[in-house]
Amino acid sequence: MSDNRYKLMIVDDEYEIRQGLRSFDYSSYHIDVVADCENGLFALQTMMNEQIDLLVTDIRMPLMDGLELAEKVASRYPHMKIIVLSGYDDFEYARTCMKHGSLDYLLKPLDFEDYGKILARAVRMVEQERVHELQRAAWERKAKLSVQHLRKRFLRDLLYSEMKEDTIELESSAAEIMLEEYTEYVVCLLRFTEYPRRPRGVGDKDWALILFTLDNLMQDLWGKGYHYVDVDGQCALIWTDRAAIDGYKEDPQSLAVELEQVIQRLKRFRGLFKSKLIYTIGTVVQQPNQICRSYQEAAALFQQDDTSFRDLPGIEAADPEEAACNVEQINNGQRLIQEAKQFIEHNYDRTITLDDVAEYVHLNASYLSFLFKELTGQKYIDYITSFRIEKAKSLLRHTNHKVHEVGEMVGYENPRYFTLVFKKYNQLSPLEYRNAAYGRELS
Structure with missing residues (x-):
C-alpha cells in the first residue's frame, strides 16, 4: 500500500454507533476519520468543504436517509466509495443503495473483520483511481504538447514548401488549424x-x-x-x-x-x-x-533597400497538382478499415493522427489514406471529424457539460477550433445547437 492518506466520513443517527466506528483501528489502512454526522443532510453540507474518499452510512436517519444520501453522492461525488450499514429489515434498501454506486453493505451488529476487508478493498479502488487520474493528467499534458508540436511543424512546412492539398487537409486537422x-x-x-x-x-x-x-x-x-x-x-x-x-x-x-x-x-x-x-x-x-x-x-x-511596406499585386491560384498514389491491392482491405474505424471509435477523445491509426493496423499512412477513400468513399479526415461531431452533438443534447469540456471530450484541445469545425458541419455553433435542441424538447 502507498503512503497516501484516505479520508473517511461516518454518518449514523446513533451517537454510540458513530463512536464505535471511530474506535476501529484505521491506521493500518492509511485512513483518517475526518468527520461524523447524524444524518445525510449534515453530511452533504460537510462534503462541500471537505474532500471525502470513503463514506460509511446508515440507512434509516432523520432529515435525509442513507438511500437519498447515496443517490446524491453518486451524482455529485462519483469518486467516493460508499459502504452502507443496514439491519435485516433494511436489506432491500441496501440493495437499492448498491444500484446508486455503493461499494458494499454490512449488516448490524457490525463484524469488524468484514468491515476491515471492505475498507481494504475500498482503499485499493481509490488508490487505483488516483493512479489512473495521474496517468490521465500526464497523458493530457503530453497530448497538449503533441498538438503544439504538430501545429508548429505544420506551419513551418506550410510556409517553406508547396504542400499537396490532401496533405494540408490531413495535417491541418491534426494540428487543429x-x-x-x-x-x-x-x-x-x-x-x-x-x-x-x-x-x-x-x-x-x-x-x-x-x-x-x-x-x-x-x-x-x-x-x-x-x-x-x-x-x-x-x-x-x-x-x-x-x-x-x-x-x-x-x-x-x-x-x-x-x-x-x-x-x-x-x-x-x-x-x-x-x-x-x-x-x-x-x-x-x-x-x-x-x-x-x-x-x-x-x-x-528584405533583400531590397526599402524593407518597409510595399504594395504587391496578387497572383492567380494555380490548379492543384494531381496526387498520384501507387498502392498494392490487398484482399483484407475491408477488415483493415474496420479495425481502423474501431481504433478511432475507442480513441476519438484524444489527439490521434493518421500515423497513429496506420501504426495500429500495420499499414503505411499514405496507403491507409488511399484505402480508406477507396473502400468507404469517404476521406479519413472526414470520417473522424464527422464521428467526433456526432459524439459532440449527443453530449450537447444529453449532458450539462460546458462547450469547451465537450470539445475536450471528443478530442479537440482548442475550443475555438472545435467551434469552427462544429459550425462547418452543422451551420450552428455548439451553443446554438444546444439551445435549439433544448427548444425542441420543450415544444
Missing part, C-alpha cells in the same frame, strides 16, 4: 534587424527565452490568423482574416498600420528584445498550398 474556410491568405514577416544573427551579447539560454516570449506574446497581441517563430527569431504571420485582407486590397497601407501597432506593443519589452523589429508583406494568394509563395515574396523584399 482551420484553413479551408478562408479564401485568401497573406504572409507578413517580422524580423530583428540583425537577422539571421542574434543580437550582440545574447547567449543560448537568453535566446531561447526571447523566442519563447515572442511566440507567447504573439498569441496575445495578434489574432488575425496564425503565426510561426523560427529558430533565428523571424515571426511569420499568416493572415486569414477576411476583413483585414479585403481592407488591404482597398488600402495597401491598412496591414502596415496593424503591423506597426503590434510592433509598438512589443516595444514594452525592449529590455528583452535588444534589437528593432522590421517587417515585410507578401502577396495575396487564394489557396493554402500557395501560402509559401506569399512567404517567399515577403522574404525577398
